[in-house]
Amino acid sequence: MIGFWILSVFLIASAIWCVSARKPVYSVVALLLNFAALAITYVGLNAEFLAVMQIIVYSGAILVLFVFVIALLSSGVAPFAAGPNRLPKAIAPAIFIVLIAFGFLYYALRDSSVTLNVLKGQSQLGPVGTAGVFGSVADFGKALFTVYLLPFEVTALILMVAVIGVVLLAGDQTPYVPTQKHARQVEREMREAILKGGER
Amino acid sequence: MIHHVMGVDGSYPLLLALWLLPLAGAVVCWAFGPQLRNAAGWLGSATIGASFILTLLSWGAGTQSQGGALGAHQSLLSWMPGFDFGLLLDPLSLLWTLIITGVGFLIHFYSIGYMDGDRAFARFFAYMNFFVFAMLTLVLSDNFIGLLVGWGLVGLASYFLIGFWFERPSAVAAARKAFVMNVVGDVGMMFAIFLIVAHVHSISFGDGFAAAGTFGPQALIAICIGLFIGAAAKSAQVPLHTWLPDAMEGPTPVSALIHAATMVTAGVYLIARCAPFWNADPDAQLMVGIIGGLTALMGAVLGCAQWDIKRILAYSTMSQIGYMIMGVGVGAYEGGVAHFFTHAFFKAQLFLGSGLIIHALSNEQDVRRMGGLWKKMPFAFIAMLTGVLSICGFPFTSGYFSKDMDIYGALAEHHVGLFVVGIVTAGITAYYMFRLLFVTFFGKYRGHVDPSDLGIRHPELAGTALPSQAEEVHVAHEPAHHHAPSWIMNVPVAILILPSLLIGWLMFGGDSSPWARFFAPEFPGGPEGVVHPSTFLNEGMTSVIVLLVVVVGFAIAYWRYATKEAQADAVARLRTESVHMPPVLTNLFYFDAFYDLIVVRTSQLFGTIFGRALDPHVVDGAVREGVFITRWAGVFVQSLQTGLVRAYALVLVFGAACFIIYYATIGGAH
Amino acid sequence: MTVPVVDYVALSSVIFFIGVAGVLLRRNPLVMLMSIELMFNAANLLFLTFARAWVNNAGHIFAFLVITVAAAEAAIGLAIVVTVFRTEKNVDVDEVRALRG
Numbered sequence: 001m002i003g004f005w006i007l008s009v010f011l012i013a014s015a016i017w018c019v020s021a022r023k024p025v026y027s028v029v030a031l032l033l034n035f036a037a038l039a040i041t042y043v044g045l046n047a048e049f050l051a052v053m054q055i056i057v058y059s060g061a062i063l064v065l066f067v068f069v070i071a072l073l074s075s076g077v078a079p080f081a082a083g084p085n086r087l088p089k090a091i092a093p094a095i096f097i098v099l100i101a102f103g104f105l106y107y108a109l110r111d112s113s114v115t116l117n118v119l120k121g122q123s124q125l126g127p128v129g130t131a132g133v134f135g136s137v138a139d140f141g142k143a144l145f146t147v148y149l150l151p152f153e154v155t156a157l158i159l160m161v162a163v164i165g166v167v168l169l170a171g172d173q174t175p176y177v178p179t180q181k182h183a184r185q186v187e188r189e190m191r192e193a194i195l196k197g198g199e200r
Numbered sequence: 201m202i203h204h205v206m207g208v209d210g211s212y213p214l215l216l217a218l219w220l221l222p223l224a225g226a227v228v229c230w231a232f233g234p235q236l237r238n239a240a241g242w243l244g245s246a247t248i249g250a251s252f253i254l255t256l257l258s259w260g261a262g263t264q265s266q267g268g269a270l271g272a273h274q275s276l277l278s279w280m281p282g283f284d285f286g287l288l289l290d291p292l293s294l295l296w297t298l299i300i301t302g303v304g305f306l307i308h309f310y311s312i313g314y315m316d317g318d319r320a321f322a323r324f325f326a327y328m329n330f331f332v333f334a335m336l337t338l339v340l341s342d343n344f345i346g347l348l349v350g351w352g353l354v355g356l357a358s359y360f361l362i363g364f365w366f367e368r369p370s371a372v373a374a375a376r377k378a379f380v381m382n383v384v385g386d387v388g389m390m391f392a393i394f395l396i397v398a399h400v401h402s403i404s405f406g407d408g409f410a411a412a413g414t415f416g417p418q419a420l421i422a423i424c425i426g427l428f429i430g431a432a433a434k435s436a437q438v439p440l441h442t443w444l445p446d447a448m449e450g451p452t453p454v455s456a457l458i459h460a461a462t463m464v465t466a467g468v469y470l471i472a473r474c475a476p477f478w479n480a481d482p483d484a485q486l487m488v489g490i491i492g493g494l495t496a497l498m499g500a501v502l503g504c505a506q507w508d509i510k511r512i513l514a515y516s517t518m519s520q521i522g523y524m525i526m527g528v529g530v531g532a533y534e535g536g537v538a539h540f541f542t543h544a545f546f547k548a549q550l551f552l553g554s555g556l557i558i559h560a561l562s563n564e565q566d567v568r569r570m571g572g573l574w575k576k577m578p579f580a581f582i583a584m585l586t587g588v589l590s591i592c593g594f595p596f597t598s599g600y601f602s603k604d605m606d607i608y609g610a611l612a613e614h615h616v617g618l619f620v621v622g623i624v625t626a627g628i629t630a631y632y633m634f635r636l637l638f639v640t641f642f643g644k645y646r647g648h649v650d651p652s653d654l655g656i657r658h659p660e661l662a663g664t665a666l667p668s669q670a671e672e673v674h675v676a677h678e679p680a681h682h683h684a685p686s687w688i689m690n691v692p693v694a695i696l697i698l699p700s701l702l703i704g705w706l707m708f709g710g711d712s713s714p715w716a717r718f719f720a721p722e723f724p725g726g727p728e729g730v731v732h733p734s735t736f737l738n739e740g741m742t743s744v745i746v747l748l749v750v751v752v753g754f755a756i757a758y759w760r761y762a763t764k765e766a767q768a769d770a771v772a773r774l775r776t777e778s779v780h781m782p783p784v785l786t787n788l789f790y791f792d793a794f795y796d797l798i799v800v801r802t803s804q805l806f807g808t809i810f811g812r813a814l815d816p817h818v819v820d821g822a823v824r825e826g827v828f829i830t831r832w833a834g835v836f837v838q839s840l841q842t843g844l845v846r847a848y849a850l851v852l853v854f855g856a857a858c859f860i861i862y863y864a865t866i867g868g869a870h
Numbered sequence: 871m872t873v874p875v876v877d878y879v880a881l882s883s884v885i886f887f888i889g890v891a892g893v894l895l896r897r898n899p900l901v902m903l904m905s906i907e908l909m910f911n912a913a914n915l916l917f918l919t920f921a922r923a924w925v926n927n928a929g930h931i932f933a934f935l936v937i938t939v940a941a942a943e944a945a946i947g948l949a950i951v952v953t954v955f956r957t958e959k960n961v962d963v964d965e966v967r968a969l970r971g
Binding site: 004008011012015016018019021024027028031034035038041042045046047049050053054057058061062065066069070072073094097098101102105106134135139140143144148151152155158159161162163165166169170 | 873876877879880881883884885887888889891892895896898900901903904905907908911914915918919921922925927928930931933934935937938939940941942943944945946948949950951952953955
Binding site: 853 | 890893894897963964966967968970
């Protein structure tokens with residue numbers, strides 16, 4: 001209970017820091033803290049595999065990518081310093097909206113009596129990490145490669161599409177953008193080629 | 201479902217090769233024309249010659265007989281059940297294949313000389329090879345769809361070749377006319393095939409013919425009419441004949457191969473091939489016989505009024521195909537097919553002979569501007585003379601045997617009217633063919649006579665050299681200055697003389713003749729095989745009557761064009777005849793005028809109505825309103841597209857909020 | 871000691887709305903992308919919470935798929951940022967208005 005509250009405060013604080021930081025590098029650091037706290041929360045929820053994934057994929061891969069892009073774009077110029085920060089102005093309406101949203105949420109969940117027995121969960125569900133116990137890596141893997149095999153394979157396709165998209169977007173060659181002028185020139189060249197071919 | 205296959209099933213690589221070789225030749229000539237140059241002619245001829253040799257080698261396969269199956273059947277591919285495509289070589293298609301490749305080879309060879317120096321030499325041979333391939337597809341198909349495909353492709357090849365000299369507007373117009381008329385026939389045939397397939401659930405000939413007796417009278421007559429529309433359009437039968445004379449705009453070898461020897465006889469092939477349908481329906485047979493007889497007579501009459509050497513031959517072709525159609529129509533299939541066989545030789549020979557003349561006279565085609573050529577071109581004279589003798593049915597030439605088979609066949613099947621028409625037509629044929637011969641070769645050369653003195657009304661039309669050209673022509677072609685046709689052009693003509701004089705002997709001897717024995721399995725119980733007791737004339741008597749009428753026709757022609765006085769007075773007499781030609785003949789029985797009035801003018805009227813009223817106001821109006829509404833909506837929606845990514849995100853959040861509110865309040869409560 | 875599910879839902883919602891606010895209010899595309907990552911994670915937290923509540927590991931699978939999609943999204947988003955920066959020399963999303971109708 002206390003652990004949950006400590007983690008909650010930490011999560012919310014780091015999220016706010018991430019969104020409001022002036023420099024994107026600080027945002028990345030805040031996000032890193034946020035993800036780490038989230039991984040701890042996942043462990044508490046008997047999802048140890050996803051906790052590890054959170055660290056490896058998010059902190060290890062995605063955030064490094066962010067840092068890399070920041071480094072790439074900040075070289076020589078400082079494009080991120082420009083522009084006023086509008087966060088202070090927006091805080092009042094944002095809080096108002098969030099309160100309304102919480103009102104709805106509370107209204108929706110007012111009758112909910114489901115609780116999670118975080119600390120004593122192990123006695124109900126078995127020791128963490130044992131096969132056949134909820135949340136174990138073995139269980140997760142079995143489910144992933146049997147019942148959910150198709151979605152898993154489809155993610156491979158999604159990743160491949162993403163790779164192709166990235167190569168197309170950020171690849172070395174500028175994307176081919178036909179303009180009307182260019183199209184007219186191509187047409188003219190083709191016609192000339194055809195006419196010359198006829199003279200042969 | 202039992203499939204009735206018409207030939208002995210098996211693998212026949214020679215058959216495939218002889219079918220595909222011309223296609224290969226066409227593709228090569230077409231693709232590598234500029235590189236091949238004059239070799240294209242030799243290549244094109246060689247493929248057809250090879251095809252001919254392969255056909256001869258396939259003779260045994262084509263005539264084999266095994267348990268009711270006749271000929272060779274090679275499967276090509278199976279599609280849906282009932283839609284099996286293959287090749288069939290039986291005596292009927294073997295005969296056609298022999299003519300297509302054999303006569304086709306001679307004409308290809310001749311073309312090397314005739315087309316020499318033409319800018320599109322390779323293109324010509326590509327088209328010619330393509331035509332041979334298409335025609336082989338037509339006659340070798342074992343199913344109706346393949347037949348229709350071949351039917352359409354020969355029409356296409358014909359279109360290409362009629363319009364070969366596309367700089368000439370008249371050639372383009374003639375090509376278009378031929379194509380449109382042929383498509384009319386294709387559509388008729390297509391509907392007949394639809395009916396057959398709808399009833400039999402199979403496209404193969406065997407299944408269709410096996411079911412010929414089960415169609416019911418209405419379906420059967422509809423099928424016969426549909427098929428005959430196709431046959432009539434392709435074979436220039438009344439009333440779909442008007443394209444054939446115009447088709448003479450093509451080069452002369454084209455006229456010889458396509459518009460005399462092979463393609464125009466496809467209708468004869470169709471009716472002979474579909475004999476079970478016609479045998480099952482005497483009304484349809486009578487219709488075909490009457491149309492054939494009418495065409496024979498009309499072609500002959502119009503042939504008397506023509507001055508263009510190729511048009512005279514075109515009308516004679518039309519007339520002779522009328523004989524064939526009449527023959528197959530009355531059920532004398534062997535007779536009709538026999539006349540196709542001999543006609544292919546003597547008509548090809550006549551066309552190639554006329555080609556020699558036209559070539560020598562630098563494209564002069566009007567017989568009034570010829571005359572006295574027999575001394576200068578003795579070889580062409582002999583070629584034309586033998587051809588004329590054969591077409592007129594001079595005793596013991598090939599035309600004599602085959603034409604008598606048709607005429608006597610009509611009598612044997614109790615069609616006395618058609619019998620009389622056949623005899624009268626034979627006389628008229630003798631008249632106009634000898635008229636052609638006398639005017640062209642006898643008397644004095646009239647190339648330097650002023651066109652108006654000869655009664656030539658439109659010297660600018662194709663077939664008559666222009667006055668300015670005429671001067672050159674006549675300077676260049678003073679006696680002994682004609683182009684001596686090269687041996688390339690003479691050899692095929694010389695080879696053709698032999699069959700057109702002698703090949704009729706194959707048909708001599710009634711039931712025991714080689715011809716009858718060849719076709720006995722294909723057409724059991726033809727006129728030769730059945731005794732017809734009620735005819736009041738026997739075949740010999742028929743022959744004598746035909747001969748008498750032919751002699752009368754010859755005599756009139758001789759009296760009008762070949763006597764001493766006539767030769768001396770030729771210019772004035774030709775002028776008088778031209779000027780006083782009955783309008784009904786010069787207007788070709790008003791068929792073209794009729795089509796112009798009914799089809800062309802009506803279409804134009806509708807076009808005007810639609811173009812002036814309906815299209816701009818109704819159709820375009822609707823489109824304009826649509827454009828206006830779309831543009832107005834676009835202007836409205838455009839203002840929503842601010843380009844601000846964050847605004848889009850806001851809208852997204854708003855939508856998500858709506859979802860949350862819905863599920864939190866109404867949707868989620870359960 | 872027990873934690874009500876409502877508390878987890880509330881925590882997840884707070885993080886989600888912080889992410890929404892980041893996307894709506896920041897003009898730096900990198901920070902916007904990071905805010906989107908925050909929203910993904912809030913959603914993942916909910917998946918895992920309910921998976922735990924009902925002892926059903928379908929939620930785990932979904933969370934796993936969300937991580938994959940998030941990775942793909944981040945890669946493409948960053949590629950777009952790099953491309954835009956190359957042509958426009960500007961990373962203010964309000965200045966890039968190629969989508970304007």
